[in-house]
Every structure is written in structure tokens, then in C-alpha cells.
Amino acid sequence: MMKRLVKFSAVAALATATLAMAGTLDDVKKAGVLKCGVNTGLPGFSEADSKGQWRGLDVDYCRALAAVVLGDASKVKFVPLNAKERFTALQSGEIDVLSRNTTDTETRDTSLGINFTGVMYYDGQGFMVPKALGVKSASELDGATVCIQAGTTTELNLADYFRSHHMKFKAITFDTNDQVTKAFEAGRCDVLTTDASGLYATRTKLKNPDKYVVLPEIISKEPLAPAVRQGDDQWFDIAKWTRNALLTAEEKGITMANVDDAKAKSTDPEVRRLLSVEGKMCENVKLPNGCFYNAIKQVGNYGEIFERNVGAKTPLKIKRGLNALWTKGGIQYSPPFR
């Protein structure tokens, strides 16, 4: 019995020791499927359609990563996670990548044993008001009544913002987002505040969405980024450059539709490297040639992903804003493929 116990603890210790060196890439290739942690339900980012198929911006990142690693965007197993279990799921190996509207912060990056790969969506707290109020900017909100969800950082950000602008406000707090929405619609407050992406989703829940506007000011930084386990640099590189490839593709105007054309004819050296016509971009991350081509061909570039899930043609109607490319007034930027 004792002997067995010793043996068991030795195995356990070994397993813990190999944890840091584990090759996620090999595991994913062996399993033939990418395990991706997503939100249980966030409109535009991670949601299930009527047939139970996942879709959204966070979801499409995982599809792109699967296309890069396995050559097939459909080989993803989506694991819906709530806010509390998301980091455990990543640490314990239940998922290979966490793509769940998670804000990159110093504490999370340094103390949770995870690494954030690169921002997929720049979010931030914003305000929504009824059009009838005639307010054009958050600086005109002095003395307003504000509906917020209790116990969130939203509440603290709001207090900071009003104090630093020497304005007064009256907060009405509610437990759930639905209550906040209902109270706002019933006119119990002048302003509703939450993360900007959530504001657009909330607006579509209102009976007359067109009677409300989202103000331009963003009062907090919420860079939402996918995360991988710390200590597996190879996997981190793949996850990071998948995101970069999607951005570079948009910058170079390569879409799902014209990617074959570009591969055959493009003379732009960076495009040729991105699509594995020359150079060894994929070889560098131990993947077969054409890895990034697969992602663009099957999922599309960043702009296509954005427009398909949250853009002007969707009920959310989110403008590109900060998420436009750096060449078009936003801050989305990819290091070069060189």
C-alpha cells in the first residue's frame, strides 16, 4: 500500500513538473481538435444560434486558430465557461485557449499562470442616453441619474470619472443586467452605463432602439484578449501570430473571397510571406506551409470577422472605432510578417 502511494505521488509530481513543458501543439494535433473556452452567452462575441452552433467574434478567433493548427476551422470543441471557472479551466488543461471577452490586466497576466496573446477587441465603459435628452457628450451629464449593475468595476469607474470631471451624479444600482435595462427603459434614470459592447447589445433589447444613443466617450480601458497557459512559448507564438495574421490580412486587403487570387498573383513580399508563397513563416512555428492561408480562406480577415459578428449589418451595429486598423484611425496593429 505504502509503496503504491509513493509511486502515485511520484507520478503526480512528475505530472506537475511536466506541466510547464507540456506541448499544447502536440496535444491539439494528437486530439485532432482544439478545445476553446468561450462565454456562455454574450451577443456578438459568443452565442449559440438556433441549431446550437457557436458564433461570434471570440468564437471566430478559435476557428481561425484551429484552421492555422489543424487546417480545418470546424475542428473546435467549444467549452462554455462562466467568469469564475474560466481561468481554472485554462490552468487545468480543460481548454487549450481561452477566448472569452477577458480583459488583459497586470494582475491576471502575472499571477494566474496565463499569458494574453493580443487584443481582439478594444472595449471600454460607455454611456447610453435617450435621444430626447439632447445630450451629445458625457461631459454634459452633470447631475444625471445613472443606472448601473451593483458590484462591478463599472460602478468604480463611473465614480472616478464624475469626480475627476467635477460633476455630480445619482446612482441607482441593480443586481442583474436585465433589471438595469428594464429600469432604464422605464425612465427611472437618464443614463445607462456598462461596457460599450454590452451597451449595443442592451440597446437592441429595448422596445425602440432608435430612440437611444450611445455617447462617444469611453471612460475605461478593457482590452479583451485571448489567453493561453504560461510556460508553453511555442503555443503562445502560434496563438499570437494567428491574431496578427488576421489583422495583416485586413491591412493588405486579403479576404476570404480573394485569398486564392492573392496567393497566385500578389507581388507584395509581406503578402507572399503571410500566405506561405515564400519564406518560412509557418515552419517557424512548427506548422505545415499555408497555415495562415487556411485561417483567412476559412474564417476571413479581422475586418470580415468584425463585420459579420458585431458590425453595421448585425443587430448590434457596433462601429469600428478603436478597433479600426491603425491605418484607418483605430489602434488595431499587427507587427510585420518578416
Added chain:
Amino acid sequence: MAVYPPQPAKEPPLTARGPIAWIRHNLLSSPYNIAFTILGLAILYWTVPPFIKWAIIDAHFAGDSKSACTGGGACWVFIKEKLDMFLFGFYPHDQLWRPKSVFAAVLALGAFAKFVPGLHRLKLTLIVLFPVFAYLMLHGGHFGLPLVETSKWGGLLLTLVIASVGIVLSFPIGILLALGRQSKLPIIKSLSVFYIEFVRGVPLITVLFMASVVLPLFFPEGVNFDKLARALIGITFFEAAYVAENIRSGFQAIPKGQYEAADALGLGYWQKMALVILPQAIKVTIPNLVGTFISLFKDTSLVMIIGLFDLLAMVNVTANDRDWLGMDTEGYVFVAFIFWIFTFSMSMYSKRLEKRLDTNNK
């Protein structure tokens, strides 16, 4: 001699019979009663007509997208479009015939057991074999059926799987625990007491959370116990403690004479328990047991916090579809209705069972 033919008895006055008397007696017998009657009617007046107007009169039933719902009424189109999600969760769409046939098998088995007399051995065999059939059918991976991982099970299917496995497994464990608590052997007794009191002192949500979030950290990376299995084990052992206490209350209701009579017949411990004490103890605890099972049925929705999608959690999933935003109310009303159907049938069944087993020895 005068003859007094007997007169037919007069009916009691109108104020002492029929609906008027009933109203006077039950609704207007005292000033308090009158006040509460008025209050009750007012509440009904304020709530019921608006609900009926919303749920039926103004409601939308036809169509296949959110644009079909324009007015202020309920949008049942949403439920219609998402019905498969509510019933089966993320179960692959082309494999839905599998859970459907399991549901059909349940109904067929129930009808067979109820309406066909006799054949007890066959019935028992079928009931014992059914879980095996259901598992093979739902999980697949054999006989040419593609594997459907438990993480894809959801909706009503998952609720029923959790509730039935929890009920069926916690019952025997609960009986053993109750016997253990009555035992004269100190180790068995103290272990049972410790277990029961410990589990009853911890909220179910904590048990589930430990099973889902803390347990995986103890396993080496890559070793992943099925999440549903973890939840089922947690719920079963949790519920067993409550069942044990219910059954113990039954033991205490059995007169000491029954124990002594069994002893006098020369029955051993297990014979005494199985043939004399347990049947009576379980009979008197039926109302409590069913109460526990009903609360277990409703507690299954707590698995939402560990990322399993039971019926209630499907409201959150379906109402966050960008094409159907703002449909939470319809979803919650629908789910509440389904829960009510199941729990109400359970309590009806328990009532009938009590009547059937009643030997009038109170």
C-alpha cells in the same frame, strides 16, 4: 282523529346552502375575512388579466424571426424556434432522433408498466435495462452511433438525466446511511453521523463548485474527469444525506413492538430491516421523500454555475442570440411552466402512492 301527514322536509334557507352559503362561510365570515377576500380579488384583478393579455391575446405565435413580433405581447415564436435548444441543449442537430427516441421509450415503458397487468419479471428487467439503453443511445460511440460528449447534453434532457440519476442513486445510499446511523456499531454509526451532518452543513452550490473548479487542480494536467459525472456524483452524495434523514424519521415512527416482533420471529438483522422495518418506514416517509426529490429536481438548475446547461440555463443561452435579444421573459415563463408540470406530476404521483399503500393503521 286528525291526521297529520308528514310534511316533506323544507330545504334549508338560501343563506345556509349552495354557493351563497359557501361564499358567506368561506369568504365573508368575519371582517378580517372580508378584507382579505377583497385584497385577494384585487390582486387577481391586477395580475391575471394583464398576464392573459400578454401571454395569449396580444401574443405572437406565427413566423420564424424576431420581426414577426411587433406588438407588446409575448413572442412565443422565440420558444418555437428555440424548442430544440430548450429540450436538448447543444445535442448535434442531426442526432436529435436519439434523445427523442429515449423520451419515447420512457413514455412507452411507463404505459406498459401501468396498463399491461402482470408480467412483473419482464417489467422489472426492462426497468433495470432502461438506463443502459438510455446511456448507450445518448452517449453513443458504439454500434455505429457517433459519440456525443456529455458536454453537449443540455436543456430538459440534462435536467431529467441529473434529476433521475440523482433520485435513483441517492435512494439506496440514503437507506444505507440511515441504517448506519441507527447501527449499534460505533464506527459505522459515527461515520454515518459525521457524513450526514457534514453534507447537510454545506450548500449544494459549494459541493458543485468544489467538484468543478477545485477538483481538476488536483489531477495531473490532461486527466479530465467528465464534468457531468463530477456533478452527478456531487449531487447524488449530497442528496443521499437528506434521504437518510427522511428515512430515519420513518424509523422513529415505527413502534418498538415491530422490532421486537421481528426479533421474536427469529429474523436476522437484514431480514428484519428488509422485510419488516424498511417497508413501513419508507411508507410513512413518502411525503417527505417526494418533497426532497422535488427540491432535488429544482436544484438541478444549480449546475448552471459549473457550465452545464440545464433547462434554466438555456434561457440565458437562447436569449443572448443576437437575432433574439430581449426574449428573456418568454424564456423564463416557458421554463417555469415546464418545471411546474414535472414537480406537480411528482406530487400528484406521491399522493396516489400514499393512497394506494394506505393500510389504515394510523
